[in-house]
Amino acid sequence: MSFIILGAAFLSGCGQPSTGNSAVNQSQGLSQTGRANTATGNSSGSSTTNSLVGGPVNGSGNDTTGNTTGSNATGSGSSSAASNVAGSGSAAAPRFAGYTTDIMNYVEKETTMPLFAPTEPTFTPHATAVSAEVFRSASSYSVDLYATAKPLPINDPSLNTRGTGAEIANFDGQAYASPAAAMQALQATAEAFPVDHSQPSTQVDLGEGVTARLYPYKASNVPSNYSVMEWHEGKWTIDVYGTASLDLINQAKQVVNYLHINFLPMTNGILQVNPPGATGPSTSLSWVFGTDMYFCSTRDSLSAMELAVSMREYPSYRIAP
Numbered sequence: 001m002s003f004i005i006l007g008a009a010f011l012s013g014c015g016q017p018s019t020g021n022s023a024v025n026q027s028q029g030l031s032q033t034g035r036a037n038t039a040t041g042n043s044s045g046s047s048t049t050n051s052l053v054g055g056p057v058n059g060s061g062n063d064t065t066g067n068t069t070g071s072n073a074t075g076s077g078s079s080s081a082a083s084n085v086a087g088s089g090s091a092a093a094p095r096f097a098g099y100t101t102d103i104m105n106y107v108e109k110e111t112t113m114p115l116f117a118p119t120e121p122t123f124t125p126h127a128t129a130v131s132a133e134v135f136r137s138a139s140s141y142s143v144d145l146y147a148t149a150k151p152l153p154i155n156d157p158s159l160n161t162r163g164t165g166a167e168i169a170n171f172d173g174q175a176y177a178s179p180a181a182a183m184q185a186l187q188a189t190a191e192a193f194p195v196d197h198s199q200p201s202t203q204v205d206l207g208e209g210v211t212a213r214l215y216p217y218k219a220s221n222v223p224s225n226y227s228v229m230e231w232h233e234g235k236w237t238i239d240v241y242g243t244a245s246l247d248l249i250n251q252a253k254q255v256v257n258y259l260h261i262n263f264l265p266m267t268n269g270i271l272q273v274n275p276p277g278a279t280g281p282s283t284s285l286s287w288v289f290g291t292d293m294y295f296c297s298t299r300d301s302l303s304a305m306e307l308a309v310s311m312r313e314y315p316s317y318r319i320a321p
Contacts, residue, residue: 094119094312099130099151103143104314106154110136113175114321115314116294122310123303125168133159133167139175169307171296182288183268189286189295190270193219195228195239204229204249206256217241236264236287240273240301255301262309265289266320271308273301289321 096104097120104117127147134154135142144167146159176182201213212231219226227244229252230237240255242248255273264271269287283304284297296311298304312319 092121094122094310094317096120096312096314097124097130099132101315103132103134103154106134107136107141107143108314110138111141111173112138113140113173113292114289115141116171116173116311117314118169118171118296118307118310119312119317120310123169123307127168130168131156131159140173142172143170145169169296169298169303171294171307171311173292173294176291176293179288179291182291182293185293186268186270186286186288189272189284190237190239193217193228193239193241193272195230204252206231206249206253208256208260210256212240212252214244233259234264235267236269236271238271238273242275251301255305258302258305262305264305264308265294265311271305273304 096117100117100119104115107115125145125147129148129151131146131148131152132154133144133146144159146162146166147168148159152159174185176185195215196218197215199215201215204212204214206212210231210233212229214227214229217226217228222241223243225243227242227248229240229248231252232238238255238259240248240252242251251273255271264285265287267287267289269285271285272283274282282297282299283301284295285304285308286293286295287308288294294311296304296307298307313321
């Protein structure tokens, strides 16, 4: 069995600066439309087996044009993450890390739907190396990222023994037969943690012109004093779950502050924030472009939003379909 070995040494990440008001309502909003495999073509040259990606992720060679070089996935043995992207412009220009390039080259060999993948510097895990478990089919893909001491092959058996919640992040894509079917799937995501709008609610000012409603939240697996704070930004519904306390309000305000200057995809989406859990990611974002639904998650809300904001079409770096 042959493997792609992926991973890279990391420096600390940074947020993506932006100007503008509502993070979702501005025309500059980031769209996480993945690489339209059938519309734009594949990257020139797929990563071959036993390809090792190493070196610092935040190296030189930043992409300022959204165009990848012909060696974006050369598969020619060892290559630094910096060499995967052409250009020498701003350090804030988005770029795919070496491990991401290897993963997406692996995915696109079988998956025909448009692909999305995270970019640096907005999403940069604090890890010595990143390894991945990847599922792929013609109509879907799913990527679980793990912090590892050294780069491991994609789907290395040792990753499967780490237990539930060991992953540092996840991102998925699923194609549906129609836009209506994709929207139904998005609605099902919301209904997994339903908000009963018939219950009495309290209005909460979260700043930046955002007003939320605080509802009681009832479920068999949560404390009796659980609540959910909900508001809307653009086409997004944002739900923050927790006990009705100052901590819940502060968590919601952190989300508002981040989205005030960072942009979610300009489409229908749901952001769900739960208190950090020991068994896995607690913050997830789901959104729909046309017939396709995308999803990403991490344990904390800031990292999850950074992951979503960083998404670009692979390999074109486009931010809109």
